[in-house]
Amino acid sequence: MQPKYKRVLLKISGEALAGEKKQGFDFDIVYNICKSIKKCLDLNVQIGIVVGGGNFWRGRSNIKMSRTRADHMGMLATVINALGVAEVLEQLGVEVRVQTALLMQQIAELYIKNKAVRHLEKGRVVIFGCGTGSPFFSTDTAAALRAAEIGADVILKATLVDGVYDKDPKKNFDAVKYESIGYEDVLNKNLQVMDSTAASMCKENKIPLLVFSIENPNNIYDAIMGISVGTIVK
Numbered sequence: 001m002q003p004k005y006k007r008v009l010l011k012i013s014g015e016a017l018a019g020e021k022k023q024g025f026d027f028d029i030v031y032n033i034c035k036s037i038k039k040c041l042d043l044n045v046q047i048g049i050v051v052g053g054g055n056f057w058r059g060r061s062n063i064k065m066s067r068t069r070a071d072h073m074g075m076l077a078t079v080i081n082a083l084g085v086a087e088v089l090e091q092l093g094v095e096v097r098v099q100t101a102l103l104m105q106q107i108a109e110l111y112i113k114n115k116a117v118r119h120l121e122k123g124r125v126v127i128f129g130c131g132t133g134s135p136f137f138s139t140d141t142a143a144a145l146r147a148a149e150i151g152a153d154v155i156l157k158a159t160l161v162d163g164v165y166d167k168d169p170k171k172n173f174d175a176v177k178y179e180s181i182g183y184e185d186v187l188n189k190n191l192q193v194m195d196s197t198a199a200s201m202c203k204e205n206k207i208p209l210l211v212f213s214i215e216n217p218n219n220i221y222d223a224i225m226g227i228s229v230g231t232i233v234k
Helices: 014-021 027-041 066-090 113-121 138-151 184-187 196-204 219-225
Strands: 009-010 046-051 096-100 123-129 156-161 211-214 232-234
Touching: 009 014, 009 138, 014 027, 014 066, 014 156, 027 046, 027 066, 027 219, 046 066, 046 113, 046 138, 046 156, 066 123, 113 123, 113 138, 123 156, 138 156, 138 196, 156 219, 184 196, 196 232, 211 219
Parallel strands: 009 046, 009 156, 046 123, 096 123, 156 211
Antiparallel strands: 211 232
8 A cells, every 4th residue: 555645744733742741742642653653754755744832832821922022932842842753753763854944053954945855855854843933923834834845745734633623623512524625615714724824825835734633643644645534625
């Protein structure tokens, strides 16, 4: 059985890396996620990863501070997660490069598109930290941007929800899950799949988005193999 996708951009939320702890970094959870990633690499799938930072920093919340400062703190949180995921992957024998949108030359490479693509072609996982490097843009937008830049076949969005629903399934027992939905509907119905900037970017660049639950880490492998998991947005 051959993989459905050759090059993917995997977006992992910070909350998914925290597991039941809800905050911080759960190495057992991340280990299982990384095992699934390695399983895909063994099939010569090229994988770039964008990580969120919500397990360490949720933005301004109720704190009075500027959006720019809060977003910069969030970027640093994504770097903590990027380094943690890189460490676990390397323990599994995977070659990894962490690239950040802000200069951090002592701990990571500066993001350069051609260099990232070259790493992918050599079978290395590239983890993108610091989001887009600019405040006011989410890590979902960073995932859409990096996916477009590296020519990814699909964005795999690994979350704590098993797909896209017509309303919040955690608050509404009658929420209906979509098997497939278009970006137009996502934008018009204001479904909280990703922010509108990210969704518009995916739509314009014709990049499909597959949303699924990371609570079963093997869903990453199933998604790449074309097995039906979650919701496809295209």
